[in-house]
Amino acid sequence: MADTSGADLCYVALGGNVGDRLRFLSRGLRALVQLKGVRLLRTSSLYSTVAQYVTDQPPFLNAVVELELDSQRHSDLQGLMTDLKGIEDDIGRTPGLRRGPRVIDLDIVAVGERSLNIAEGRYPLQVPHAVMHERDFVLVPMAELCPDWRHPVLPERPRLKDLLEGLRAAGASDRPPGASPDGWPLQVVPGAGGFFGRKEGILWRRGEQTLIMGILNVTPDSFSDGGDNFKTEDAVKTAKAMIAAGAHILDVGGESTRPGSAEVAAVEEAERVVPVIRSIREAGLDVTISVDTRKASVARAAIEAGADWINDVSGGEFDPDMLREAAELMAPIILMHMKGTPQTMTSLASYDCVVTEVADHLMARRSAAERAGVPRWNVALDPGVGFAKTFEHNLLLLRHCGDLVSRLQPSPLLVGASRKRFLGTILDEPDAKKRVFGNAATTAIAAAAGADMVRVHEVKEMAQTARVCDRVYRPSPPARL
Numbered sequence: 001m002a003d004t005s006g007a008d009l010c011y012v013a014l015g016g017n018v019g020d021r022l023r024f025l026s027r028g029l030r031a032l033v034q035l036k037g038v039r040l041l042r043t044s045s046l047y048s049t050v051a052q053y054v055t056d057q058p059p060f061l062n063a064v065v066e067l068e069l070d071s072q073r074h075s076d077l078q079g080l081m082t083d084l085k086g087i088e089d090d091i092g093r094t095p096g097l098r099r100g101p102r103v104i105d106l107d108i109v110a111v112g113e114r115s116l117n118i119a120e121g122r123y124p125l126q127v128p129h130a131v132m133h134e135r136d137f138v139l140v141p142m143a144e145l146c147p148d149w150r151h152p153v154l155p156e157r158p159r160l161k162d163l164l165e166g167l168r169a170a171g172a173s174d175r176p177p178g179a180s181p182d183g184w185p186l187q188v189v190p191g192a193g194g195f196f197g198r199k200e201g202i203l204w205r206r207g208e209q210t211l212i213m214g215i216l217n218v219t220p221d222s223f224s225d226g227g228d229n230f231k232t233e234d235a236v237k238t239a240k241a242m243i244a245a246g247a248h249i250l251d252v253g254g255e256s257t258r259p260g261s262a263e264v265a266a267v268e269e270a271e272r273v274v275p276v277i278r279s280i281r282e283a284g285l286d287v288t289i290s291v292d293t294r295k296a297s298v299a300r301a302a303i304e305a306g307a308d309w310i311n312d313v314s315g316g317e318f319d320p321d322m323l324r325e326a327a328e329l330m331a332p333i334i335l336m337h338m339k340g341t342p343q344t345m346t347s348l349a350s351y352d353c354v355v356t357e358v359a360d361h362l363m364a365r366r367s368a369a370e371r372a373g374v375p376r377w378n379v380a381l382d383p384g385v386g387f388a389k390t391f392e393h394n395l396l397l398l399r400h401c402g403d404l405v406s407r408l409q410p411s412p413l414l415v416g417a418s419r420k421r422f423l424g425t426i427l428d429e430p431d432a433k434k435r436v437f438g439n440a441a442t443t444a445i446a447a448a449a450g451a452d453m454v455r456v457h458e459v460k461e462m463a464q465t466a467r468v469c470d471r472v473y474r475p476s477p478p479a480r481l
Contacts, residue, residue, distance in 0.1 A: 008112040009041065010067040011145070012084070013129075013138050016104040017051065021061040022193035022201025024091055024104045026330045029065065029375060031087040032106070037070040038080075043375040044141030045410045047185035048205065052137070053099040061203070062185065063377060064109070064141040077116060081108055081123045109138055113152040128153060139164045140185045144376075144410055189412050189452065190377060191248070191288040194330040197308035202288065204248070206412065208476050210446070210466040211453040213290065214239075214247035215418065218272045219256050219264075235276040236283055243287050246463030249309070251455060252276055252302070253292030257313050257387075261342045269293060270301045281306035290334070296321035303329050313338055313387065315365040316372075327373030334380045334414055335365045339388035346388070354393045355400045358383045359407040366411060380412040380452070385442075386420040394422045398442060401449035416455035417442035418462075433457075440465045448473050 012032065016024050025046075033040040044064045051057040073080055084106040093103045109129040116127040128151060132138050139160060142149075147161040158166075168184070189211070191202030204211060218235050239250055254272030255264040264272075277289055290309035291302035296319045299310045308331065315335040316323045326333040337358045339348035351357045362381045369379050383397050383404055397404070398417065405413050417423070423438035424430055436458055443454050443462045447469035456462040 009146070010069050010073075010080075010108065010112075011110045011142055011149075012065050012067060013062065013107045013109050013132075013142075014065065014104065015049075015060045015062040015137065016102060017058045017060040018101050018103045020200050022046070022190055022203060023195070025061060025063060026193055026195070026201070026375075027091055028087055028104050028106060030330065031090065032065065032067075032084070033373065035080075035083055037073040039068040040373055041066045041068055042145055042370050043377060044144040046188050046190065046203070046377040047137065047141055048188050048203065049137040049185040052135070054097060057101045060137060061188070062137045062141060063375075064138065064145060065375075066145045069111075074111070077108065077111060077127065078118055078121055078123065078125050081125050084108070085123055109142065110149065113150055113157075115152045133163050134167070136164070136167055137185055139167060187410060189380075190332050192308040193332065193378070194303065194308065196303045196329070196331075197306055198286070198288065206452060207450070208474055209470050210443075210451065210474075211248045212246055212459060212463045212466060213249040213251050213414065213416075213453050213455040214242035214245075214459040215455060215457050216242070216250050216252045216276070217256070217292075218252060218254050218276050232275045232279050236279045239276075239280050239285060239287070240283070242459045243285060245460035246467075247287065247459045249288040249290055249453070250280070251290040251292050251311055252280075252307070253311075254298070255293065257294075257342045259342060259346050263341070263343075266295045266297050269295065270298045273298065274301050274305045277302055277305040277307050294318035294322070296325040299331070300325050300329065303331050308332065309334065311382075312336065313382075313384070314341075315362070316369060317365070323369050323372035323374060326369065326378070330375075330378065332378040332380065333369065333374060334382055335362065335369065336382035336387065336414075336416075337361050337365075337384035349388045349390045349393060351393065354389070354396050355403060358397065359404055362408055362411075366408075376410070380414055381408050382414040382416060382455075385415065385417045386422065391422045391425055394420065398445050401446055401451060405450040412452035413450075414453040414455060415442070415446040415451045417446075418454075418456045418458075436461055444469050 014025050014028055047062045049060045049062050088104055091104050109132045111127050118125045143160055143164050149160045150157045187206040188203040189206050191204055192198035193201035252273050254269040289307040290311045291307045292311045293299050294312055294314045310326055310331050310333040312322055313336045339345055366379050385394050385397055418439045419432040419435050423435045427438050429435050443465045446454050447466050
């Protein structure tokens with residue numbers, strides 16, 4: 001079991017509310033992990049928080065990162081603070097109103113259970129941060145990482161999760177100045193936020209709507225739509241139609257991964273997807289683009305051409321460079337569960353408990369991504385319906401979709417069951433394009449269970465299905481930050 005006490009580790013809070021907040025935080029994290037004597041272990045998810053103390057300003061984007069420091073850094077925490085302020089300066093923070101709007105803010109909030117107060121110098125330092133215990137925008141993300149950390153200064157050394165619970169339970173009149181007056185921090189999903197892709201780092205409030213990912217295969221041999229969009233102009237036309245029909249994300253794939261399909265060379269796969277992605281961007285289409293690939297070189301080429309996400313059906317296991325590339329590009333990545341390869345996966349569909357084993361595998365892949373430097377806020381997970389699963393396995397994953405959502409927190413969950421063979425079996429429908437009502441059923445199941453995204457072929461129909469389910473199960477109107 002992972003240590004959740006934060007012993008000897010350094011926790012740095014990141015925040016900002018000016019300009020492209022997501023990309024500024026991404027730049028700050030990249031600069032932070034490049035510091036000598038600093039190693040990134042994990043990050044929290046991203047949270048949108050209402051402005052506090054000075055309330056007449058835009059909402060903030062906040063996160064906390066967990067760092068391992070070498071002995072020299074441990075002995076010179078004020079030097080670390082000086083380096084953090086240098087990162088702020090490099091990104092463009094300028095002097096202004098105290099606790100007012102800022103491009104980025106980097107603060108040391110805790111270092112193990114050490115207590116330190118240095119008043120002299122350009123950057124005085126108090127550890128733990130003097131008012132961290134009243135700031136939900138620090139406690140909520142930090143609790144993802146070390147809920148059992150104990151505050152070394154406050155009476156009775158309360159655990160972080162107890163501080164958080166006390167803050168949550170306090171009435172409006174009892175909340176300290178650093179607590180949100182009008183709402184708790186909300187986890188957000190980055191629609192874009194790396195250093196390529198959409199012009200601005202788009203954010204969606206998690207849990208307010210089911211995001212629709214439209215499938216745009218630019219292959220000659222995909223199982224249900226091979227050849228439909230093989231020409232770039234046809235793919236762009238389809239992309240426009242999907243966006244108009246309600247797609248939030250376009251998943252562009254250049255290699256079929258249907259059972260038994262042959263591997264496509266990386267060069268050929270890139271030649272299929274890159275012109276389509278580039279043409280979508282040149283057409284000015286404002287949509288998140290995901291590249292469906294198992295290969296790091298294809299992912300990089302696609303991201304540099306304008307894609308935002310990577311969707312890897314192998315969970316980052318097919319290509320040992322994939323997770324490193326995702327970290328370097330700061331690109332959100334979807335990690336899917338699959339055994340073997342498309343050629344072998346059908347023979348490997350054996351589990352003692354498919355739900356538990358899939359969840360455990362996905363959590364292990366998330367940890368692998370974090371070890372490679374991928375921020376947690378950039379990881380989404382997919383149980384891989386139809387990949388190394390029997391008919392019954394697929395039904396169990398859908399039946400227990402809500403359990404998967406809970407087990408895999410705080411990562412968003414993608415469900416991709418569209419047109420799969422098990423639906424044809426249930427419906428007695430061999431033509432994959434005629435399984436629309438089956439697809440709608442799986443979309444409704446996923447939305448009702450709290451899944452964050454569905455990957456679909458029929459965007460208009462599934463967007464309507466999800467919209468109705470969302471009004472029933474997620475009564476808050478969707479908002480994009």
